[in-house]
Amino acid sequence: MKKHNFNAGPCILPEVALQNTAKAVVDLxxxxxxxxxxxxxxxxxxxxxDETVALWKELLNIPEGYHVLFLGGGASLQFCMxxxxxxxxxxxxxxxxxxxxxxxxxxxxxxxxxxxxxxADKNFTYIPKGYKIPTDVDYFHITxxxxxxxxxxxxxxxxxxxLVADMSSDIMSRPIDVSKYAMIYGGAQKNVGPSGVTFIxxxxxxxGKVDRxxxxxxxxxxxIDKGSMFNTPPCGSIYTMRETLKWFKSMGGLEKIHEMNKxxxxxxYDEIDRNKMFVGTAVKxxxxxxxxxxxxxEKYKEKEAAFLEFATKAGMVGVKGHRSVGGFRASVYNAHPxxxxxxxxxxxxxxxxQNA
Amino acid sequence: MKKHNFNAGPCILPEVALQNTAKAVVDLxxxxxxxxxxxxxxxxxxxxxDETVALWKELLNIPEGYHVLFLGGGASLQFCMxxxxxxxxxxxxxxxxxxxxxxxxxxxxxxxxxxxxxxADKNFTYIPKGYKIPTDVDYFHITxxxxxxxxxxxxxxxxxxxLVADMSSDIMSRPIDVSKYAMIYGGAQKNVGPSGVTFIxxxxxxxGKVDRxxxxxxxxxxxIDKGSMFNTPPCGSIYTMRETLKWFKSMGGLEKIHEMNKxxxxxxYDEIDRNKMFVGTAVKxxxxxxxxxxxxxEKYKEKEAAFLEFATKAGMVGVKGHRSVGGFRASVYNAHPxxxxxxxxxxxxxxxxQNA
Numbered sequence: 001m002k003k004h005n006f007n008a009g010p011c012i013l014p015e016v017a018l019q020n021t022a023k024a025v026v027d028l029x030x031x032x033x034x035x036x037x038x039x040x041x042x043x044x045x046x047x048x049x050d051e052t053v054a055l056w057k058e059l060l061n062i063p064e065g066y067h068v069l070f071l072g073g074g075a076s077l078q079f080c081m082x083x084x085x086x087x088x089x090x091x092x093x094x095x096x097x098x099x100x101x102x103x104x105x106x107x108x109x110x111x112x113x114x115x116x117x118x119x120a121d122k123n124f125t126y127i128p129k130g131y132k133i134p135t136d137v138d139y140f141h142i143t144x145x146x147x148x149x150x151x152x153x154x155x156x157x158x159x160x161x162x163l164v165a166d167m168s169s170d171i172m173s174r175p176i177d178v179s180k181y182a183m184i185y186g187g188a189q190k191n192v193g194p195s196g197v198t199f200i201x202x203x204x205x206x207x208g209k210v211d212r213x214x215x216x217x218x219x220x221x222x223x224i225d226k227g228s229m230f231n232t233p234p235c236g237s238i239y240t241m242r243e244t245l246k247w248f249k250s251m252g253g254l255e256k257i258h259e260m261n262k263x264x265x266x267x268x269y270d271e272i273d274r275n276k277m278f279v280g281t282a283v284k285x286x287x288x289x290x291x292x293x294x295x296x297x298e299k300y301k302e303k304e305a306a307f308l309e310f311a312t313k314a315g316m317v318g319v320k321g322h323r324s325v326g327g328f329r330a331s332v333y334n335a336h337p338x339x340x341x342x343x344x345x346x347x348x349x350x351x352x353x354q355n356a
Numbered sequence: 357m358k359k360h361n362f363n364a365g366p367c368i369l370p371e372v373a374l375q376n377t378a379k380a381v382v383d384l385x386x387x388x389x390x391x392x393x394x395x396x397x398x399x400x401x402x403x404x405x406d407e408t409v410a411l412w413k414e415l416l417n418i419p420e421g422y423h424v425l426f427l428g429g430g431a432s433l434q435f436c437m438x439x440x441x442x443x444x445x446x447x448x449x450x451x452x453x454x455x456x457x458x459x460x461x462x463x464x465x466x467x468x469x470x471x472x473x474x475x476a477d478k479n480f481t482y483i484p485k486g487y488k489i490p491t492d493v494d495y496f497h498i499t500x501x502x503x504x505x506x507x508x509x510x511x512x513x514x515x516x517x518x519l520v521a522d523m524s525s526d527i528m529s530r531p532i533d534v535s536k537y538a539m540i541y542g543g544a545q546k547n548v549g550p551s552g553v554t555f556i557x558x559x560x561x562x563x564g565k566v567d568r569x570x571x572x573x574x575x576x577x578x579x580i581d582k583g584s585m586f587n588t589p590p591c592g593s594i595y596t597m598r599e600t601l602k603w604f605k606s607m608g609g610l611e612k613i614h615e616m617n618k619x620x621x622x623x624x625y626d627e628i629d630r631n632k633m634f635v636g637t638a639v640k641x642x643x644x645x646x647x648x649x650x651x652x653x654e655k656y657k658e659k660e661a662a663f664l665e666f667a668t669k670a671g672m673v674g675v676k677g678h679r680s681v682g683g684f685r686a687s688v689y690n691a692h693p694x695x696x697x698x699x700x701x702x703x704x705x706x707x708x709x710q711n712a
Contacts, residue, residue, distance in 0.1 A: 003388040007395045010591060018390045022381040025374055032359040034374045036550035036596060039363045039674060072428030072552060073573065076587035080571035102572075109571050189588050194392035196428060196552040196590030215436035215465050216458075217429065231432035232545050234552030235366060236592055240392060318395060 007318035017243035145170035150293030193241030295327030363674035373599035501526035506649030549597030651683030
């Protein structure tokens with residue numbers, strides 16, 4: 001039976017990226033060696049690295065003065081690396097969920113934190129608005145998409161101070177104006193690749209402004225100087241990322257990807273809003289295009305387990321909601337095909353027919 | 357033409373591990389989803405993680421009280437994580453090459469370092485002996501195999517203080533007595549897997565003894581508490597590591613692997629010693645079983661480029677020596693087949709016949 005992959009991350013990747021990775025793991029471009037057994041200093045791997053960086057720059061239209069880095073450790077490591085490199089005294093945060101809170105927690109190791117606005121009062125079901133970004137801070141940190149709660153900041157924010165964004169779960173889901181950000185980072189394992197590689201887009205003028213000594217591996221300048229090859233990079237994950245980005249390009253770039261994402265998300269949100277049995281959890285205007293969170297309507301609460309079982313039998317994978325929200329979550333990242341979104345909608349309709 | 361893979365790292369892996377990885381990238385165990393697109397919280401990935409940890413414990417006969425962690429960031433990140441977690445005032449080092457020096461450099465961010473012995477005087481061509489490990493230090497750090505110089509510590513050291521070892525390039529090349537070490541760490545990308553994952557074997561009683569606050573991701577206890585799943589682990593790399601370890605087990609375990617390694621290395625070292633044109637660079641008793649470094653004899657210096665070309669034409673890959681040593685380096689890690697070692701020997705013999 002065909003599986004419909006709604007996993008929140010690691011999650012669906014383009015089929016061609018997976019097929020090409022599998023081939024390269026056996027024999028990279030016919031060189032007689034596996035992608036996983038060649039030196040990162042080889043001309044073959046250097047070409048993979050260079051093309052991956054070039055694709056990032058092209059797809060996101062990254063201006064001069066920014067560097068694209070690929071490191072290990074995940075976005076969670078960036079929660080401490082960012083303040084290590086950028087924070088002198090105080091950092092401001094928009095608190096939109098668990099991941100924002102984790103970033104705040106790590107910044108506290110390095111100085112003072114200010115939460116300028118929070119949606120904790122309503123279990124992070126909305127994106128705070130109308131807040132004022134203080135100007136006495138080293139930077140303002142946002143989490144653009146909140147995987148757990150299904151909320152998303154849909155536009156690039158104007159910030160009077162350096163803007164740092166964790167875009168782990170919506171990077172490359174739409175065109176962005178990179179020039180509005182001082183730094184963007186995230187784990188690759190949602191839209192742009194498999195787990196094991198972290199992307200960092202950093203404007204170089206923000207570095208070297210703190211007094212604390214920074215261990216070599218935690219200093220962004222180390223990795224800029226060495227083109228992400230100060231030490232052995234996660235070669236296999238970078239290869240799959242390149243293949244994923246090539247697919248975005250072949251689909252027409254991020255404008256087209258964004259259109260596809262809007263269409264897919266609308267399909268499911270429309271069904272949630274129409275279907276008597278389900279209710280969306282996020283405020284409509286802040287609904288994420290990546291993670292669609294919904295629960296059973298109060299009247300049908302006892303049917304939750306039954307719907308999960310029904311959906312699983314129909315081939316849906318990963319639709320159980322995060323424990324913080326409950327219910328269901330359909331993650332429909334870039335590579336998620338509209339046929340799978342439709343399959344979920346059909347499933348919801350059929351369940352309603354049988355149960356409502 | 358068959359390639360003989362002598363890369364220093366990333367390097368050769370068991371063919372079966374590559375084939376199984378390629379299959380799993382397309383479809384993991386017939387579940388209809390790729391290894392790279394399933395949640396790290398899925399029962400499928402949890403089983404992979406658990407089996408990998410179990411194989412580490414079994415193959416190295418790891419005693420109670422130790423934890424096995426798989427993180428991102430490489431051994432280079434451990435150069436600062438180890439002192440972050442374990443160093444109060446002073447750490448002692450055995451300086452056996454560039455990697456040891458890098459570990460020393462990072463420890464200096466946290467306190468005082470003492471080099472108890474160094475082989476820098478002879479370009480790290482030997483392992484210092486007869487030194488005294490001080491007892492007023494938090495730990496004594498060694499690099500058991502020096503990839504660049506082809507030297508190796510062949511026995512487990514008795515240390516009066518906690519012994520911390522970077523075993524990036526000889527882990528699992530022989531049975532070791534883990535109980536003699538407080539911590540062992542390394543990048544996987546030599547013997548035990550592809551790049552992108554770092555292994556740490558740590559005895560839990562050494563943790564929690566420093567006063568400094570430790571950012572969450574840099575604290576070993578975080579990863580112990582969450583079984584290396586505090587954040588998304590490098591799933592693909594861990595899978596290939598598991599397949600690599602399964603192969604070690606199928607070959608009869610580390611005693612057998614060690615025998616194979618000795619046999620392979622002897623084949624090449626014997627030829628170096630016999631052949632008029634080549635000279636080994638490391639002191640004989642400290643010769644590495646993993647990285648065999650040799651140069652042209654003084655009389656034939658001008659033939660260096662010619663031999664490289666000759667070897668390359670015969671299918672040898674990665675035999676160029678590191679720039680710090682020059683000449684040649686044959687890395688013959690666990691998965692390296694004796695046929696490839698023999699092919700290099702044949703190549704050396706033939707080159708001598710044509711040129712000496």
